[in-house]
Amino acid sequence: MTAAVMEQQTFHVRSVSLQSRSRHPVAIKVEEELQRLKTAATSMSSSTEICDGLRGLGDLYACVGDLLHLPSLQQTAFCSKQRKRLEEELEASLLLLDLVDNMRELVATAKGRVQGLQSDLRRRSATSPVMLGSVRKEMQKNVNKCHKLLKKMDEKCRSSVSLEADCGVLIESRDVTVSVLRSALGLLAMACQKPKWTRRLWTLKSTQTQRAPELGESLFYSSSQLVQEQMDAAEATMEAVETELQRLLRRLIQWRVCFLNFLSLN
Numbered sequence: 001m002t003a004a005v006m007e008q009q010t011f012h013v014r015s016v017s018l019q020s021r022s023r024h025p026v027a028i029k030v031e032e033e034l035q036r037l038k039t040a041a042t043s044m045s046s047s048t049e050i051c052d053g054l055r056g057l058g059d060l061y062a063c064v065g066d067l068l069h070l071p072s073l074q075q076t077a078f079c080s081k082q083r084k085r086l087e088e089e090l091e092a093s094l095l096l097l098d099l100v101d102n103m104r105e106l107v108a109t110a111k112g113r114v115q116g117l118q119s120d121l122r123r124r125s126a127t128s129p130v131m132l133g134s135v136r137k138e139m140q141k142n143v144n145k146c147h148k149l150l151k152k153m154d155e156k157c158r159s160s161v162s163l164e165a166d167c168g169v170l171i172e173s174r175d176v177t178v179s180v181l182r183s184a185l186g187l188l189a190m191a192c193q194k195p196k197w198t199r200r201l202w203t204l205k206s207t208q209t210q211r212a213p214e215l216g217e218s219l220f221y222s223s224s225q226l227v228q229e230q231m232d233a234a235e236a237t238m239e240a241v242e243t244e245l246q247r248l249l250r251r252l253i254q255w256r257v258c259f260l261n262f263l264s265l266n
Contacts, residue, residue: 026066030169033060034176041179047237050187053180054244058251064173065255068262086263089170092156093256096174099149099181100252104245106142106188111238113138118231143189150185153178188241191234 037060040053067073153174 024070024072026063026070027169030060030063030067030173033063034169034172037176037180041176041183044180044183044187047187047191047241050184051240051244053184054241054248057177057180058244058248060173060176061248061251061255064169065258067169068258074262074265083263086170089174090256090259090263092153092174093252093259095149095153095156096177097249097252097256099146099153099178100245100249102142102146102149103181103185103188104242104249106139106146107238107242107245109142110139110188110191111235111242114231114235114238118228118235139189143185146185150178150182184241191237 033056037053037056040049040056044050044053
C-alpha cells in the first residue's frame with residue numbers, strides 16, 4: 001500500500017488540549033498516553049512497534065477508566081446532549097471490541113498455519129504452492145474482514161460530534177485506537193500474505209525432489225535450518241502480537257463495563 005493511499009485512509013485525530021481539560025493527574029496521564037500513541041501510529045514499521053502500540057492502548061484505556069471517576073466528567077454526563085453522545089461512544093466500543101477480536105483471530109490463525117508448515121518441514125512432507133496459496137487466501141479473508149470493520153469505525157469517526165471538556169477524551173481515545181490498529185493491521189497483512197520463508201520453503205522442497213538425491217539432500221540440510229529459524233521467529237512474533245491483542249481485548253472489556261457503570265450512575 002503506497003504512502004499516498006495510507007495518507008488518504010488515515011483520518012484526522014482530534015486533539016483536546018490540557019488547557020480545556022481538568023489538570024487532574026489522571027487527565028494529564030491520559031494526555032501523555034494519547035500523544036505518545038499518535039506518534040507511534042504514524043511510524044510503525046516492526047513487530048516490536050506493533051506490540052508497543054497495542055500495549056500502549058491497553059494502558060490508555062486503563063487511564064480512561066480512571067478518568068470516568070472525575071467529578072467534572074460525571075457532571076457533564078447529566079447534560080442530555082452530551083449523554084446522547086456518550087451513549088453513541090458506548091455503541092462504538094462494540095465495534096472496537098469486534099475489530100480487536102478479529103485481529104487476534106487473524107494472528108492466531110496465521111500462527112497455527114506457521115506451526116503446521118514447521119511440522120511439514122520437520123517431517124520433510126511436501127508443501128506445495130497450492131497449499132501455501134490456500135493459507136494466504138485464508139489470511140486475506142481475515143484481513144478483509146478487519147478492513148471492513150475499520151471502514152465502519154471511520155464512518156463512526158467522521159460522524160462524531162465533539163464532546164465537552166474531559167468527555168472529549170473518549171472520542172480522542174477511540175480515534176487514536178483506530179489509527180494504531182490500522183497501522184498494525186497493515187503490517188500484519190504484509191507479514192501474513194508474503195512471509196519471507198514461503199518462497200524459500202518451496203525452493204527447498206523442489207531442490208530435494210528435482211535434483212540428484214545426494215545434491216538435493218545436501219542443499220536441503222544446509223538451507224532447512226535457515227528456514228526453520230525464520231519460521232520460529234515468525235511464530236514468536238505472532239505469539240507476542242497475539243498476547244498484546246488479548247491483553248488489549250481484556251482492557252477494552254473492562255473499560256466498557258466501567259463505562260456502562262458510569263452511565264448507569266449518572
